[in-house]
Amino acid sequence: MRFFLDTADTEEIAQGLDWGMVDGVTTNPSLIAKQGLPYLGTVKKIAELVGEDRPVSGEVLATDYTTMMEEARRLAGLAPNVVVKVPLGPVGLKAVRTLRQEGTLCNVTLCFSPTQALLAAKAGAAYISPFVGRVDDISSDGMLLIEQIVEIYGNYDFETEILVASVRHPGHVAESAMMGADVATIPLKTLRQLYKHPLTDLGLERFLADWAKTGKSFDD
Numbered sequence: 001m002r003f004f005l006d007t008a009d010t011e012e013i014a015q016g017l018d019w020g021m022v023d024g025v026t027t028n029p030s031l032i033a034k035q036g037l038p039y040l041g042t043v044k045k046i047a048e049l050v051g052e053d054r055p056v057s058g059e060v061l062a063t064d065y066t067t068m069m070e071e072a073r074r075l076a077g078l079a080p081n082v083v084v085k086v087p088l089g090p091v092g093l094k095a096v097r098t099l100r101q102e103g104t105l106c107n108v109t110l111c112f113s114p115t116q117a118l119l120a121a122k123a124g125a126a127y128i129s130p131f132v133g134r135v136d137d138i139s140s141d142g143m144l145l146i147e148q149i150v151e152i153y154g155n156y157d158f159e160t161e162i163l164v165a166s167v168r169h170p171g172h173v174a175e176s177a178m179m180g181a182d183v184a185t186i187p188l189k190t191l192r193q194l195y196k197h198p199l200t201d202l203g204l205e206r207f208l209a210d211w212a213k214t215g216k217s218f219d220d
């Protein structure tokens with residue numbers, strides 16, 4: 001299972017890269033807005049920072065087909081590892097089909113239902129992004145959506161990868177892995193939480209305290 005970082009903050013990305021757990025990055029307009037920096041420039045900078053082997057999703061802002069295609073081509077031209085993020089809907093999926101023919105990979109975003117995921121796969125999306133946290137927010141079951149998409153994609157020969165998005169806690173990551181989702185895009189805070197367990201901290205504290213009581217050093 002691959003982990004992408006869900007952020008437009010280059011310091012967070014540098015931290016995740018240092019831990020060796022980051023296989024790519026996803027951004028969206030809200031995340032880039034939080035940085036207060038230019039839109040295209042931020043996507044380009046992140047794509048260069050993570051290197052060519054790691055995909056970076058940059059989202060179109062336009063909602064009409066012609067402008068969406070222009071923006072998609074500009075995003076794709078920023079760096080070879082830029083994946084164009086396109087919102088679900090007839091216009092977005094039409095753009096995905098054309099971009100696919102041009103050899104551009106797309107991440108279809110704002111997926112909230114199994115049928116939306118099916119449409120994205122038929123259009124030729126490289127990734128589908130179901131938003132599990134936002135489904136949970138409306139008292140529905142985000143992980144059930146992943147289970148349904150895994151089953152549907154498993155029934156056919158789709159190449160679309162399931163990229164679990166809107167991840168809010170380690171449980172989302174564990175369940176996604178159990179279901180065989182291809183990727184989870186995770187905020188740095190949640191990635192940090194994945195390492196943590198109180199018994200790990202307590203165990204280490206005891207090991208070190210027991211050795212310290214001997215008064216000996218590492219080399220003794």
Ligand code: G3P
Pocket residue numbers: 006026027028131133134165166167185
């Ligand atoms: O990048 C899209 C998605 O991960 C957003 O998450 O927490 O704003 O629902 P969130």
